[in-house]
Amino acid sequence: MSKAAGPGRQSTTIEMVADRAGVSSKTVSRVINNERSVRAETRTRVLEAIKQLDYQPSLNARGLAGDRSFLVGLFYDKPGDYLSEFQTGAVQRCREAGLHLMVEPLETASADIARDVSALIRQLRLEGVILVPPLSDNADVRDTLAVAGIPAVHIAPMHAPADSPSVDTDDRTAARKLTAQLVGHGHRRIAFMLGRPDHRATEQRYLGFTDVMHAHGLAVDRQLVRAGNFEFSDGLECARSILEALPRPTAIFASNDDMAAAAVCVGRQMGLALPEQLSIVGFDDAPVATMIWPQLSTVRQPVRAIARIAADLIIEHRPHQHGWPRPVPRPRLDLELVLRGSIAPPPAARAA
């Protein structure tokens, strides 16, 4: 076979390392795979040879022989601005384990999505897959993965699959804290902008909001609860209808920062002084949160940490092979409030 061209070129092989270390290639293999039952002294010698030759084992060969792939998939559809950070976190964790991350955009809308997934996992022999919303709730994807027996980790799914782990954030508690800030400043009439109904976060955030409102004996005026889709443009409409209501609310809780930014725009257009006449809070600590004035008080998502944990779940799964431990792990992360300038006491309270 020609070795003249192609990415491989005359790379060092395991045999060369074996010769240099005076052992068999199998022993080198054992060292590479960090197996026990290699004498410490032998291991050292092999490691030394590896370093001297600057040897890098071929993933292709390792995969073919060992029936592995060293690949983890990250499937997404219509990523938000958090995706790059997410994948960076996932890659970091994967690297520590000698794995690599393949990112694969998928079309939720596509009818062939199951076939696409199937082709992907069988060609690449993925060792695991991480699904970010809204894919984490896609039945086709989920089933295809399950049938193929590929370990899958679902990020913040609406409905966590019974036999597959998920990683969640405690949106409800965070929403409570944020609402408490508003109430603590003296707001009584607070509007709420809902997110996409197919996101778990939407429900949780609203629940956290109502928890606190009720706890303080405050009414949640249905007229002030509007459905958006996490999009700025939806936020515009919601905010308009909210701010037309009488009496006008003194604060708006938007389910994410994009919609909160929209509320800021609309408030401003209506000539309201922000935050004096209208307090606004968002969620996610998206880039836009600090790119508008006033900067948004919001809730930070530990995106990287979530990604690392998701990757970790896949990595930890390998040794066991025979399904997930029971109960299936469902880590839930706490969220951190980020208080900035978009909350102020309402006019009434200021007058008092």
Added chain:
Amino acid sequence: MSKAAGPGRQSTTIEMVADRAGVSSKTVSRVINNERSVRAETRTRVLEAIKQLDYQPSLNARGLAGDRSFLVGLFYDKPGDYLSEFQTGAVQRCREAGLHLMVEPLETASADIARDVSALIRQLRLEGVILVPPLSDNADVRDTLAVAGIPAVHIAPMHAPADSPSVDTDDRTAARKLTAQLVGHGHRRIAFMLGRPDHRATEQRYLGFTDVMHAHGLAVDRQLVRAGNFEFSDGLECARSILEALPRPTAIFASNDDMAAAAVCVGRQMGLALPEQLSIVGFDDAPVATMIWPQLSTVRQPVRAIARIAADLIIEHRPHQHGWPRPVPRPRLDLELVLRGSIAPPPAARAA
């Protein structure tokens, strides 16, 4: 070898397809690789067998035997908000060619970056690499790739390597058009916020700006040209110092939308009516451009198209193997103006 566990399981092999089609495995291989010199009728029969068995060739095996990897790398550092879209575009093009994209975050700051790159390319045997700024100007990365003989495509590099292709956008022309808009509305005293000095775009955009200013015999007041770093926070400072200048400029050209957003904030804080008293334009059509008021007039980046072209360059390169065609391809894409509400005639012109 045990077949009990692992991602592979009892997948269909090429032999099974060969049997079913009544040909040798080599012929099946030929069909898979789309080689000519397979009789049409034979090809049909093989294709049929593949479909019936739902056969997916193992990339590992193909790679090992053929000394390929079917993998293209996308290297980045500190990605902007465009990364997800970029990678989606790249993945799309790669899929058409049966390749897969590996995303790899790299630390420009790290001293080991060369070693990291080297490990990556030799473990994975990447068939090509796409470098996005600022990595497209990183000498370590570039050299490591060159030594390893990996085809690399550089996105918008400051200094295009002589023997490696790059993909660029015509920022200068776009900046001219945008400046012309400002001048056309009657602005004479226009400030400019520069981007990161290590980005090619920074220079090009400024050049486009001065081109038009000079063409109209307008002075470029050095006091109104401030250096930022494409970051919102820098934009805040730049904008403050710019708007303190007397006489105050009537318009600001920011090198990107994040900084333009900062200018909007500062202008607003200083009590200026936007856009009546201050016009602001940005660049990139970032998400924030439509999430503030007034929405920014800016220049759209064809991010996906750039990514597709970059991937295409890698894909087209393979057949030739022996270096790039001469001259080395350097496609340059045109940019599209996006006019929104952030430009208005200056107060003087309005009075007139």
Added chain:
DNA sequence: CCACCGATTGACAGCGCTGACATTTACTCT
């Protein structure tokens, strides 16, 4: 000193495919 046992190490086949080369087939031309 020897049988014996667990810890180490090695020999070897083979993972699923493709490159090089051999062979067969299908035609063309004389």
Added chain:
DNA sequence: AGAGTAAATGTCAGCGCTGTCAATCGGTGG
């Protein structure tokens, strides 16, 4: 019809590693 040629297909080894299982090593207890 037979030679000659190009197209079509097949044979076989081997890509670089790991699983299986056998062999060897080192120390133990009798």
